[in-house]
Amino acid sequence: MWNNCMPARLILCVVTSVSLLACTTVAAVTKVPEDVAASLKLPAGFHISTFAKLNPASGNDAREPRFMAFGPDGHLYLASSGDNKVYMLPDRNHDGKADEIVVAAEGLNAPNSLVFVNGEMLVSNQDGIVRAERKNGSWPATKFTPVISGLPTGGHTLKTIKYGPDGHLYLNVGSSCNICIESDPLRATILRYTIDxxxxGAPDGSVSGARSAIWAQGLRNSQGMAWQPGTNDLYATNNGADMRSETKGGAMNDELPPEHINHIEPGKHYGWPHCWGNRVTDPNFPGKAGFCSNMQPPAITLRAHSTPLGITFLDKAAFPSEYKNDAIVAMHGSWNRVQPYGYKLVRIKFKDNKPTAVEDFVTGWQTSNSAWGRPVDVVVGPDGALYVSDDRAGLVYRISYNKK
Structure with a gap:
C-alpha cells in the first residue's frame, strides 16, 4: 500500500494476506545546498563544480537531466526525458561552465540518451530511435527520421543508446515488471543494430544465419553501457529486482539481490527473473531445474538497490595514472530499501582487465535518510574532466583533478 503521511518521502509498504513484510522508502527530497562543492566529498586533489543548471525534479520521480554525450563540435549534449528535449551545453570560453542552454531538439518522446554517428545525432525515445535532422547546421532539429521503431514501452520504459567500437548501435530495453515471465522477447535485453x-543481434543458429536484434538477455534494466579501452569488452550496469527474500515466503531483505556490473557477451543470459549474483536461485520465483547454473554471473556486484546507471572508463580523463584503467559508475540511489542507499559515484578498480574492487569516489548527495541529488550519467569530456548529470538537483557537475 502507499502511505503519504510523510510528504517529502515516498513510502511503500509491502503487505501479504497475513503480515506486513516491510516499508521501503526513497530518500527524502532536500534542498540543493548553496555551495554544492562544499557539500560533496572527493578524493584528495579532485575538485567538483556546477557546470550547468537545468530543471530540478518536481518530486521523487525525477526524470530531468539524464544521459549525455559530447558531439563532434566538442559541446556537451544532454537528454531530458521530463520535458522531451535534448539540450546543448556549450563551453566556448573553456572556463568550466556552460555558456548557455540551447534546445537542440524538442517534441521528443521521453528521450533518455543520445549518440553521434557520422556527425548526426541519434536520440533514444521510449519507443524507438530517431535521427535528429537540422537545416544549415543550426539547432533545434527541424525533423526526426525513425531509425528503429516499435520498441516496447511501459515498465522500465527509458532506453539508452550507445555507439559501439564495432560500428553498431547498442540499445537497452528494460523489463516490463519487477519479476515476471515476459511475453515480448525484446524485454530485459541489450539489443544490437546496424547504424541504419x-x-x-547474436546469431540464432539457424541455417540461414538470420538474426534478431537480441544481443544479451536476462537483464532487468541495463541503462549504462561502456566499452573497456584496449579490449573493447562491453560492460553494463544492471538493476536487480525489488522486494526479494532469501527464503520462500520470507520477509524482504534490504541486501538482496546485489546489483550487477556485467561483462556483456553475445548470446548470454544474465539471470533475471529467476537468478542473481553468482547463480543464486530466487526461492520465490525459481525457473526450470538447472536454469541458474547456465546464467552468466556478474563481473562484480554492488550493494543491493543502489541503482547503478551511467558508467564510463577513465582512459581519457586527466586524472592520476592509477585511475586510467578504472571506471566510474553513477549510483542513482534506492527507492525500495528500509534504509536508503546509493546517491553517489563509485570507482570500479580493474586489474589485468578485470574488475576487482569498488570504492566511493564522490559522496555527499545523501545525508541520513534524505538526499538532495541523484547522479544519473558520467562522461569524460575532451578537456579530460568528468561530467555528471543529476536528475533530482537538475544539475550537471564537472570534476577535474589538480593536486594543488
Missing amino acids: GKPA
Whole structure:
C-alpha cells in the first residue's frame, strides 16, 4: 500500500494476506545546498563544480537531466526525458561552465540518451530511435527520421543508446515488471543494430544465419553501457529486482539481490527473473531445474538497490595514472530499501582487465535518510574532466583533478 503521511518521502509498504513484510522508502527530497562543492566529498586533489543548471525534479520521480554525450563540435549534449528535449551545453570560453542552454531538439518522446554517428545525432525515445535532422547546421532539429521503431514501452520504459567500437548501435530495453515471465522477447535485453536500424543481434543458429536484434538477455534494466579501452569488452550496469527474500515466503531483505556490473557477451543470459549474483536461485520465483547454473554471473556486484546507471572508463580523463584503467559508475540511489542507499559515484578498480574492487569516489548527495541529488550519467569530456548529470538537483557537475 502507499502511505503519504510523510510528504517529502515516498513510502511503500509491502503487505501479504497475513503480515506486513516491510516499508521501503526513497530518500527524502532536500534542498540543493548553496555551495554544492562544499557539500560533496572527493578524493584528495579532485575538485567538483556546477557546470550547468537545468530543471530540478518536481518530486521523487525525477526524470530531468539524464544521459549525455559530447558531439563532434566538442559541446556537451544532454537528454531530458521530463520535458522531451535534448539540450546543448556549450563551453566556448573553456572556463568550466556552460555558456548557455540551447534546445537542440524538442517534441521528443521521453528521450533518455543520445549518440553521434557520422556527425548526426541519434536520440533514444521510449519507443524507438530517431535521427535528429537540422537545416544549415543550426539547432533545434527541424525533423526526426525513425531509425528503429516499435520498441516496447511501459515498465522500465527509458532506453539508452550507445555507439559501439564495432560500428553498431547498442540499445537497452528494460523489463516490463519487477519479476515476471515476459511475453515480448525484446524485454530485459541489450539489443544490437546496424547504424541504419537493421537487427544485428547474436546469431540464432539457424541455417540461414538470420538474426534478431537480441544481443544479451536476462537483464532487468541495463541503462549504462561502456566499452573497456584496449579490449573493447562491453560492460553494463544492471538493476536487480525489488522486494526479494532469501527464503520462500520470507520477509524482504534490504541486501538482496546485489546489483550487477556485467561483462556483456553475445548470446548470454544474465539471470533475471529467476537468478542473481553468482547463480543464486530466487526461492520465490525459481525457473526450470538447472536454469541458474547456465546464467552468466556478474563481473562484480554492488550493494543491493543502489541503482547503478551511467558508467564510463577513465582512459581519457586527466586524472592520476592509477585511475586510467578504472571506471566510474553513477549510483542513482534506492527507492525500495528500509534504509536508503546509493546517491553517489563509485570507482570500479580493474586489474589485468578485470574488475576487482569498488570504492566511493564522490559522496555527499545523501545525508541520513534524505538526499538532495541523484547522479544519473558520467562522461569524460575532451578537456579530460568528468561530467555528471543529476536528475533530482537538475544539475550537471564537472570534476577535474589538480593536486594543488
